[in-house]
Amino acid sequence: MIIAYHRPHSLIEALKLLKRPEPTTIPLGGGSAIRREAPKPVAVVDLQALDLKGIHTQGKHLEIGALVTLQAWLDTPDLLPALRQAILHEATHNLRQVATLAGTLVAGGGRSPLTTALLALDPQLEVKSLADDGESLDTATIGLGDLLPQRKEYLPGKLITALRIPTHVRLAYAYVARTPADQPIVCVAVGRWPAGRTRLALGGYGEAPIMAFDGPTPAGVEIAAGSAYETAGDEWASAEYRQDVAVTLTKRCLLELSLN
Numbered sequence: 001m002i003i004a005y006h007r008p009h010s011l012i013e014a015l016k017l018l019k020r021p022e023p024t025t026i027p028l029g030g031g032s033a034i035r036r037e038a039p040k041p042v043a044v045v046d047l048q049a050l051d052l053k054g055i056h057t058q059g060k061h062l063e064i065g066a067l068v069t070l071q072a073w074l075d076t077p078d079l080l081p082a083l084r085q086a087i088l089h090e091a092t093h094n095l096r097q098v099a100t101l102a103g104t105l106v107a108g109g110g111r112s113p114l115t116t117a118l119l120a121l122d123p124q125l126e127v128k129s130l131a132d133d134g135e136s137l138d139t140a141t142i143g144l145g146d147l148l149p150q151r152k153e154y155l156p157g158k159l160i161t162a163l164r165i166p167t168h169v170r171l172a173y174a175y176v177a178r179t180p181a182d183q184p185i186v187c188v189a190v191g192r193w194p195a196g197r198t199r200l201a202l203g204g205y206g207e208a209p210i211m212a213f214d215g216p217t218p219a220g221v222e223i224a225a226g227s228a229y230e231t232a233g234d235e236w237a238s239a240e241y242r243q244d245v246a247v248t249l250t251k252r253c254l255l256e257l258s259l260n
Contacts, residue, residue, distance in 0.1 A: 004043035008050070011137060011159065015130045017045045019157040027159060029067055029100035052102075052161055061164045066102035070114070073101065082173040082189065086117035089175065089184070102160040105144065106151060109207055111183040116203030117173050118165070119144055119211060120189035126162040127155075148208040169193055172253035175204070176245050185237045188225065188249035192218070192257045200225060202246055205232040212246075218254060225250040 003023060008014040018025050028044040052067040055076055064073060073079065074087045074096065090113050091099050105125075108115045125147060127140045144163075147154060175187035186204040200213035200221050212228035213221045225246040233239035 001041045002044055003041045005046065006043065007046040007048070011050060011128055011161070012130065012135065014045050014047060014050065015128065015137075015157070015159060016134070017043070018159070019130055029103040047159070057167065058164075060167055062167050064101055064163045064165070066160045066162060067100050069097060070099045070101065070104065071096035080171050082171040083114075083117055086113040086173050086189070089113040089187075092181075101163060105147075105163075106155065106160070110203055110205050110209055111187075112203060112209065113173070113175065113184060113187055115144075115148070116187050116201050116209040117171065117189040118163070119148070119201035119209050120171060120191035120199045121165050121169050122191065122199055122214075123163050123165045125160050126164070127158050128161050129158040145211045151208075166193075170257055172256040174249040174252050174256075176249065186229075186242050186245040186249060188246060188253055190221070190250065190253040190257060200250060202228055204237075205229065205234060205242060221254065222247055222250050 006017050008017060014027070018027060023043045024040065025043040025045060028046045047067055050067065052065040053072070054063070054065045055068055055073065056063055070087050070091060071093070074084060087096070090096075090104065104112065104114055105118070123144050124141050125144060127142055129138045129140070131138045142154070170192045171189060173187070173189045175184040177184045184204040186202070189201045191199040196217045198213065198215055198218040198221055199211065201209050202212045202225065203209035210228060213224035215221070226243045229239060229242040229246050231239055232242045
């Protein structure tokens with residue numbers, strides 16, 4: 001239940017509200033995940049007045065503002081085909097109109113296609129917090145892989161402001177679900193750098209997607225795909241099924257990358 005609504009016009013104002021011990025205060029981007037984030041009475045800080053909706057290239061990185069909606073990103077030219085597929089798989093058209101990038105990464109569980117695909121690209125998140133003087137900003141950078149296991153502990157009182165993705169990495173994404181529009185039972189994303197570095201991210205299970213492999217070459221990536229899901233059983237699929245599918249999808253992604 002929302003007990004108070006605020007619409008600040010600066011990051012400092014927003015962070016002051018979020019840092020209050022009482023009442024519990026959470027950020028509001030597009031609002032698509034507010035039910036998952038607000039099981040108890042909360043105050044919300046609407047971030048829409050902040051300038052966090054840009055998409056632009058900086059050197060070898062693409063920087064995406066935290067409040068960019070999934071549909072706005074989908075509509076940009078030169079989007080990696082695998083990211084396009086993951087965004088389409090993440091949410092319906094109506095939800096993509098309001099769901100933001102940061103909200104997806106903060107609230108998404110292990111079955112989030114977009115979070116899985118991004119994890120394979122080793123992106124960096126820009127995070128703002130109040131400095132000790134309470135009137136200026138501190139800026140930190142954290143990898144998505146480091147953030148995901150500690151979102152609940154790390155993010156209170158802070159705001160994700162941007163995501164930076166390397167532009168020279170190729171990406172492949174594949175999944176298995178009960179229906180084409182359903183959340184994945186298993187999804188796999190493989191990122192490949194020009195020098196051969198290979199990252200494998202697995203989704204479809206647990207509280208967040210996981211990094212299963214990050215090596216200088218793809219050697220061993222298929223073994224890693226199977227090993228990572230040894231205990232990944234739930235009401236949707238057995239661990240054995242997920243292991244087999246993860247290996248098959250990883251092979252498919254590697255073949256796609258080798259052909260393109």
